[in-house]
Amino acid sequence: MDAAALWQRYQDWLYYNEGLGLYLDISRMGFDDAFAAALKPKFDKAFKDMAALEAGAIANPDENRMVGHYWLRNPDLAPTPELKQEIVEGLAQIERFVKEVQNRDIKPPFAPQFTDIISIGIGGSALGPQFVAEALSPDIPPLAIHFIDNTDPAGIDRILNKIKDKLASTLVITISKSGGTPEPRNGMIEVQKAFAAEKLDFAKHAVAITGTDSKLDKLAKSEGWIDSFPMADWVGGRTSELSAVGLLPAALQGIDIRAMLDGAKVMDEATRIPDIKNNPAALLAMSWYFACNGRGEKDMVVLPYKDSLLLFSRYLQQLVMESIGKQEDLDGNTVHQGIAVYGNKGSTDQHAYVQQLRDGVPNFFLTFIEVLEDRQGISPEVETGVTSGDYLSGLLQGTRQALYENHRDSITVTIPQVNPRTVGALIALYERAVGFYGSLVNVNAYHQPGVEAGKKAAAAVLDLQQRVLQVLKDAEKPLSVSEIAKKAGKPEQIETIYKTLRHLAANGRGVVLEGTLGQPATLTASYKQN
């Protein structure tokens, strides 16, 4: 396409949202008008599905649940007065709590005020808060946040060592929608023990964000934690950033949560318009459908050219992949859908893997996130007439062009500034695009049945570990791995048993291995009480 035609195409497809100052450019995706026209019937259905979802339909049929994250930013949309009340009261509870922490009406027993937060949660109960903290937390926040988002003992130590001297002024927020996920439970127990070791009353430092009457909610209430913030059944983990999950930690860091909600609301309004060309989420979903051939054939690389948006791709990874990555469609056909998402930031990644994107296997499409404002205030020049920000902008444009010349498609989302409104809007934009895309490819975008398989298998491994330890404790002499497997009644699990023994031996858990480590068949194991 010559320069004039390309410029025309750019203008023809450019979307601009006046209220947000947000642009979306899909001109460098290789679809044509016929493609867009052919998708119209699918989009008509997607718009209808979305309207029904917003009106309170059971949009997550497998779990028999409504999907209500859009109501969070406009409670008037909630399908019943009770639900509206729940949302309004939820926000009021958050704001009340934050005010009381700021006023020191809520304060720790042995310090004048809270200075730090440990946020414990995983998946949807971590990724949004992490993304928003990185994007929006002030350089010197009123409360500094630290995340425990795994059951890695060394990772937990790292956080605890970092704030060892500040435990007395640390607020612990444990976030788990189900209230039963093992990783945050383990993190919470370890943090609780760290408080006990310092003779601090954990309950006076702890709040929960969880489903009403979940295990965690019951624990928080029975132990007298400071507060428990309810998480609605109709908000999925990966779309919970604008519920208490994201709003409470954000507000405690001094982030304007009303502005985040407002940005999302404006975007929700824009993405409610049932016309592809005037709906940025539909334009995104259409572009994904084109790139992926409706079958996940290409990966989505997300490159924000702004350090503070570093975690956006990680956040989107869950939002997109857990929503779209499905074995079956809504009619029960095996489809193995999905779109892989990765990325960090530009221009940093240009000095890493962008080489492959330009020249290597063309199995991706790129999304540039551009921020117009370089920094607050005037930039110094690094060369005559040129600032660091000019470089960043030039590198983005140059990469977009170099990729296009080599037939690599890209989308560009441009925001005026990274602020609570635009971050709220970006979250809402992608939530809606994922919902539309789910409809286009006919999958339930709101459940995650595949995650359960790994969880069940992990529980079985821990069960087996108990049996193995019992076998060793009962044994009178060292046993080979196959003898242990037999005695545990699980000969078919010999490899898992071997790996469990190796792990226990490496961690001072009483298991002693003898033999040649690289040759499992030569090994014997015994148990020695520590």
Ligand SMILES: O=P(O)(O)OC[C@H]1O[C@H](O)[C@H](O)[C@@H](O)[C@@H]1O
């Ligand atoms: O918030 P929780 O119930 O602890 O769940 C945390 C995460 O774990 C699960 O495995 C799901 O796959 C995620 O969608 C969820 O966000």
